[in-house]
Structures are given as C-alpha cells and as structure tokens.
Amino acid sequence: MSPEEALLLLRDVACQDNVVEHCVAVAATGVALAENVQRDHPVDISLVQTGGLIHDIGRALTHGIDHGVVGAQLLRERGISGPLQLICERHVCAGIPSEVAVEIGLPPRDFIPRTLEEKIVCHADNLTNHTFEDLQQSWRNFFGEKHGEVIVRYLNNLHSELTPYLV
Numbered sequence: 001m002s003p004e005e006a007l008l009l010l011r012d013v014a015c016q017d018n019v020v021e022h023c024v025a026v027a028a029t030g031v032a033l034a035e036n037v038q039r040d041h042p043v044d045i046s047l048v049q050t051g052g053l054i055h056d057i058g059r060a061l062t063h064g065i066d067h068g069v070v071g072a073q074l075l076r077e078r079g080i081s082g083p084l085q086l087i088c089e090r091h092v093c094a095g096i097p098s099e100v101a102v103e104i105g106l107p108p109r110d111f112i113p114r115t116l117e118e119k120i121v122c123h124a125d126n127l128t129n130h131t132f133e134d135l136q137q138s139w140r141n142f143f144g145e146k147h148g149e150v151i152v153r154y155l156n157n158l159h160s161e162l163t164p165y166l167v
C-alpha cells in the first residue's frame, strides 16, 4: 500500500480530519525515527510510513482502547493483512499483554509490538502530542493499581530501546 492509498483509505472509512492529521504527524515522526534506527538495524521505512498513516484507522469507528483491534478488523475486511494489520492491532499503549487485555474487554491475546516497525509506529504515536511523563501518569490512572505498573513497564522498555534514536 502506498502512502497515497493509505490516506485514501482513511478518507474512505470516514476518519475525521483530526485523526487523519494525527496519522500524518505520526508517520512523519515514525519515518524520522526509523531513519535513525536504520544506522544500527535494518528497518522497512516505507512500512513505517504507511503503518503510521494507517495505525489509527479504527478511530473511524471507535476511540476506545479497542480501536487497534477494530482497525485491524477493518483492514481484514478490505483484504489487507500481514504487517500493516499487526501495526494497527499492536500500537495501543506500548503493548498490552493478554492478562490485561481480557480484563479490559479485548480478545484474550497479547497486543505487544514485536517488530521494529511495529515498535517505531507505536512509540511515534506515543510521543506525538504527549510527553513520556504524561503518558506514564495517564496510563497509571487509566489502568489502575492492578495493571498500571505492567503497562508503564512496557512503555519504559520501549522508550529505553528507542531513546538513542529519538530525534
């Protein structure tokens, strides 16, 4: 999928303007991050760009924490599977393990970014319009005492992994 096709798809499913603008910003941050990561590791920069553009497609239908799963389903219905679908599904927070997923109404499986491209889109999204400290606090509040620390640990790990490459 080209960046142009990704933008057309966002429009086709009726994503709001602010969502499209956010996706464009995340794609730009993701590409900048990926270009730095590429100094040390092979990374598919065009996948990061398209993935950044498409990651929030689920927000056409919901802004809830399930928008990643919903977005992946939306792509599936349009015959798009593979890496883009996984970027969508795994971009929420910095990873949600299955034991937390089941308790917040997500399907009972891990939603954790695994590939470099998944991690880069996920963290570019995190750092677009938010500071690292704000995220830590708001996720502790959202997930509460039981799961907040687990979710923040995923954030801290992802931040540590990608901090050397932040622009």
Ligand SMILES: [Fe+2]
Binding pocket: 055, 056, 067, 091, 092, 125
């Ligand atoms: Fe999102």
